[in-house]
Amino acid sequence: xxxxxxxxxxxxxxxxxxxxxxxxxxxxxxxxxxxxxxxxxxxxxxxxxxxxxxxxxxxxxxxxxxxxxxxxxxxxxxxxxxxxxxxxxxxxxxxxxxxxxxxxxxxxxxxxxxxxxxxxxxxxxxxxxxxxxxxxxxxxxxxxxxxxxxxxxxxxxxxxxxxxxxxxxxxxxxxxxxxxxxxxxxxxxxxxxxxxxxxxxxxxxxxxxxxxxxxxxxxxxxxxxxxxxxxxxxxxxxxxxxxxxxxxxxxxxxxxxxxxxxxxxxxxxxxxxxxxxxxxxxxxxxxxxxxxxxxxxxxxxxxxxxxxxxxxxxxxxxxxxxxxxxxxxxxxxxxxxxxxxxxxxxxxxxxxxxxxxxxxxxxxxxxxxxxxxxxxxxxxxxxxxxxxxxxxxxxxxxxx
Ligand SMILES: [Zn+2]
Numbered sequence: 001x002x003x004x005x006x007x008x009x010x011x012x013x014x015x016x017x018x019x020x021x022x023x024x025x026x027x028x029x030x031x032x033x034x035x036x037x038x039x040x041x042x043x044x045x046x047x048x049x050x051x052x053x054x055x056x057x058x059x060x061x062x063x064x065x066x067x068x069x070x071x072x073x074x075x076x077x078x079x080x081x082x083x084x085x086x087x088x089x090x091x092x093x094x095x096x097x098x099x100x101x102x103x104x105x106x107x108x109x110x111x112x113x114x115x116x117x118x119x120x121x122x123x124x125x126x127x128x129x130x131x132x133x134x135x136x137x138x139x140x141x142x143x144x145x146x147x148x149x150x151x152x153x154x155x156x157x158x159x160x161x162x163x164x165x166x167x168x169x170x171x172x173x174x175x176x177x178x179x180x181x182x183x184x185x186x187x188x189x190x191x192x193x194x195x196x197x198x199x200x201x202x203x204x205x206x207x208x209x210x211x212x213x214x215x216x217x218x219x220x221x222x223x224x225x226x227x228x229x230x231x232x233x234x235x236x237x238x239x240x241x242x243x244x245x246x247x248x249x250x251x252x253x254x255x256x257x258x259x260x261x262x263x264x265x266x267x268x269x270x271x272x273x274x275x276x277x278x279x280x281x282x283x284x285x286x287x288x289x290x291x292x293x294x295x296x297x298x299x300x301x302x303x304x305x306x307x308x309x310x311x312x313x314x315x316x317x318x319x320x321x322x323x324x325x326x327x328x329x330x331x332x333x334x335x336x337x338x339x340x341x342x343x344x345x346x347x348x349x350x351x352x353x354x355x356x357x358x359x360x361x362x363x364x365x366x367x368x369x370x371x372x373x374x375x376x377x378x379x380x381x382x383x384x385x386x387x388x389x390x391x392x393x394x395x396x397x398x399x400x
Contacts, residue, residue: 029081055089184359268363
């Protein structure tokens with residue numbers, strides 16, 4: 001399994017300057033290659049005898065000219081421009097496969113980053129060694145064992161992080177879940193999540209104060225004159241606050257998924273499609289911001305590491321509208337209704353807990369039927385088949 005472990009770095013001034021320069025070189029190479037790609041592609045369209053652009057050819061082309069035209073590129077690791085162009089190749093691959101939009105030019109200050117291949121750095125406890133730069137302190141050590149593939153150094157606000165890609169090879173290297181049972185998780189409107197056990201996981205706390213500060217800072221930024229030093233300062237302050245809030249949310253989501261996978265073997269969740277996300281825009285900020293796919297991705301890789309599984313409900317599964325005791329299904333249930341009484345069995349249902357319970361039952365029954373599928377499936381099929389055979393036969397006869 002491929003895992004990226006992101007760790008905060010503590011570079012000294014010289015190292016931070018190097019990072020900024022390497023990220024700048026990566027951005028320049030990426031943008032240069034993208035412009036060349038466009039130019040060469042247009043040329044190919046006019047004259048098919050020309051060659052179509054490829055990332056490998058562009059890398060060779062840059063290598064041939066960089067000593068003369070961009071000598072400053074040699075001051076940082078050769079990985080910075082090379083990996084950026086490889087990433088451009090990936091971006092085009094994703095574009096041609098319909099997975100993403102046409103590659104865009106990278107902008108300074110927006111996700112500044114550069115990538116190193118595993119022969120260009122080494123890790124020893126709480127530090128990483130980068131050629132021409134020496135050891136850089138990491139805030140924690142790498143938590144995953146396995147083959148180290150690459151590392152990406154990136155900037156968020158004024159801080160630097162390294163994201164280390166590891167192939168853990170052995171997938172289930174963590175202890176099994178404590179509780180081999182199942183749980184359903186309903187992603188919350190007000191809370192982060194409600195579990196079928198009745199637990200309510202609140203969203204991260206420090207939100208309100210920070211969000212108020214966020215508003216104040218953005219107002220103060222809008223009052224500053226464009227291009228002024230004060231505006232620059234206010235902008236950096238705002239970026240730091242954004243990064244802090246994002247970190248708090250990300251931390252809450254990781255804690256939730258770690259806690260769930262540590263405790264339960266089987267976890268039932270809803271399939272929130274994009275349209276559902278829009279409809280459910282009151283979803284707790286942590287999940288709404290990070291995206292439901294991030295929640296699901298974390299759950300899936302964390303359960304896989306413990307030999308557990310995630311069961312995702314069908315997109316149209318009415319988890320909120322179905323009574324988890326008798327199975328009665330309501331016609332409609334507005335989002336504002338937090339509690340309802342089942343007209344069939346008379347039990348009062350908490351909306352979120354009821355949904356979580358349904359998701360748990362769904363997860364349990366789908367894993368049970370997966371084990372017993374052979375027998376059940378065959379008998380059902382054999383009961384159906386003769387009828388269809390007969391029908392086919394009779395239609396064939398009538399054609400004669
Ligand atoms: Zn009922």
